[in-house]
Amino acid sequence: MLDEDLERALVAQNPATTTDGSVDFRDAPATKAKTGGWKAAPLIFGMELCERMASLGLQRNLVTYFVNEMHIAIPKAANMVSNFVGTLYLTPFIGGFLADAYLGRFLTINLFASVQLAGMVLLTISAVLPSLRPPKCSDPSQVICPRAHGSQIAVLFTGLYLVALGNGGIKPNVSSMGADQFDEGDPHESKHMSSFFNWFYFIISVGSLISITVFVYLQDNVGFGWGFGIPSGLLVGAIVVFCLGAPLYRYKPPSGSSLTRIAQVIVAALTKKNAAYPADAGELYEDEKPDQKIEHSNQFRFLDRAAILRPGMYEKSPWHLCTVTQVEEVKMVLRLLPIWATTAFVWTALAQMETFSVEQGATMQRRLGPRFVFPPASMSVFELINVLLFLPLYDKFFVPFARKFTGHEQGITALQRIGIGILASILSMVSAALVEARRIDTARKYGFLDKPKAVLPITIFWLIPQYFLRGTTEIFTQVGQLEFFYKESPRHMRSFGTALYLSTIAVGHFLSTAVVTIVNRVTSHGDQPGWLTNNLNRSKLSNFYWLLAAMSSVNFLFYLACSKWYKYKEIGKSRQPPETLVPESL
Template structure:
């Protein structure tokens, strides 16, 4: 019961986290944008500034409610120590019995509050960092961590290495979605955006449909999809974070394919009215033709982005969860940079006469070809992701057992080697 309720609370946390981010974006695209456009930039910039000040005050007032742990040192330094120790002992032979590798509960206490990582057989070369030499076994002083690492610290490095292929797959998802903030806006500018004779939808505000779909999707996911899936899987979260990401990958491919069909429709209407050579003309086709691709992208976010964030947080070592959250944003940054690089290469190598992405007249371009190219890249990326997810091994944590009354909780995993510690007088 405890494990299930914990998993459910964790799952709710990530959905609510992304829901709050979506609400903030929605307010920025509606209220703040309207004030900037109709009242003035002074108020438009002043309101977000005031909101940030309130958030800082709320953070300071609420910080005492958090459970604070003693710092356990830099996680990056620990990864470096394991690597250096393994290199120094590269000629050592690993023991056949993994319980002979070095363990030290006291040393790992601050970085393994919720359970130590157990030994795994993957990347066994790094286990050499935990080999105890004879001189180290006889020493009564704490070991030099640049020469001897605990199994928990070795497994921290292994966990990060295991996560990297899954993390890398998410980069191309960001790349494939980068056109939402560029080419789709150019398409919207050439389409009929009138809601009334006096009001037009600003092109950049179309992303509101993606946010609305994402916010609605998160609620439906939590209230309906998870209870339904739980009946078949027995998983408190309905499906695993890797399965959630995989569904998002498929939905994202569908979104890009829809983008291609909409562009072909837009150009067909432009050709029918003789507007292909007039880049500033408003083509008589409703801008709401772009809504389906925005909405499908919103659905993809419910699965891919939230699943990715949950995966990084859940599978990273306990002491490196803030670093894992940074990985999430690093993937977004790299994905956008690769998107820019892809556009540059396509523009450069598709020629001047039949350029897919011309500088001045999108009507004479081949934007639909670009969308098909991105769809193909995503299909390859999906195959890569499925292979990585199939081979992925979830991190193993020690089990904590309930002992008889009057005794402390202990680990169920016995037979661990710890070096002798010098007793104080």
């Protein structure tokens, strides 16, 4: 308590220090002139840039590696990619929890980056050594070739899931650490936070653009060994540069287990389940700093019992009595869950562009000139062109323009922004269904229905609209999620909040695996295969896309209902604490 009082006094006497409790690398109160802000952001951007090049260069062309190098059937390869990507975005819960509770963001990022690096090196070895891959097909036109097995699969999966585990400590903490460089208690700095999220995603898109052009080209035309090895080297450089920036960063000290704080509220509320609610919410217990208090809300009122004072009873234990702010933190997490659930399905639809759309592109005309063949996994370049062109314009022009009509600091609310992106994802599936129907008509017209390896006389660039619309979804939904889950999470759980956002991508990809499996079971009859087979020319992929568009539309209606119900958090409002003091004894 003495340390906290001393810190408050130092901040009050020296307005040059931050007001949010952040410290510098010597554990002294962080000064605004020497730490944080835009001076620290480029180093954090650099770390994310290299991480993105490493992970996305692997992720977007992985289905090609599985099918062409490991000879795995297309539907199974699609599910394997979805499971890997799902794990990639689920492990941030581990990294987010460790950073918030025990290690802090800086140490967590460095430890887990080393784990990801080990996975990348193992994948590079797997791609280089012939003994770790099955023999090439003697006849390239074969539908079934000798598949990877035993140690080949073991090394592959070990490398992949080391990458997924390491990524789990980087993804939730790099963006959160970047946002930590701006003091929410300083009006001048806090207004830059939304701009930070926009530019952070811009940097992500730059890394993505490099990975799906340069690295995918290397993988397809030079070899997967180079395509995996170069990103591994870049990750080494990113770790070094990130560590060199240590004196410039602001650090949020770990605050103990957020799960413990949640459990304390639940236990305290249950132990007082028969207690009467006070007539005035102002009688509930509160002792947080004025600028960190969270305004009481009437949702989930059963949890308010955790903050009820019972006169004459010894209730100093945090398992018996919690502050209103602590109770509201639990309510905040509960309020996030419906938004979390309804945004997850967006990624179920968009996951198809990392699997089936890549395999579609491989059957289409891709030659540009006499020598260059456009890699199908590089179609994502068109979603990134959308992001790179329009994200700066969004921040520079759309926000000020919309602000004139809405009065909102960011032009539109985060939930409105997410909703616009969901609509774009539905249109993306509609476009995908229409293009696939045209591709199948071309295969039928030229007699290629039973020649899955044949190149159809239809250009791959028919796929541009669906990828461009995916870029629109990223501008609105993904950046909106990033900002929303960071800002609306309790201050002790910011990395957890970012992990919650990332887990929507994980759940979306796991749902994709489930939907593919269920659709194939339901649509197969006896010897008749389901909609999705190893021969895309005989598949009913357009029906699958229409199904996803319909399911996404229903999901959007649920999202609208959840958004209307959601209550944004309010911090720092004046609130009179109850006059009753916690008794020292019976």
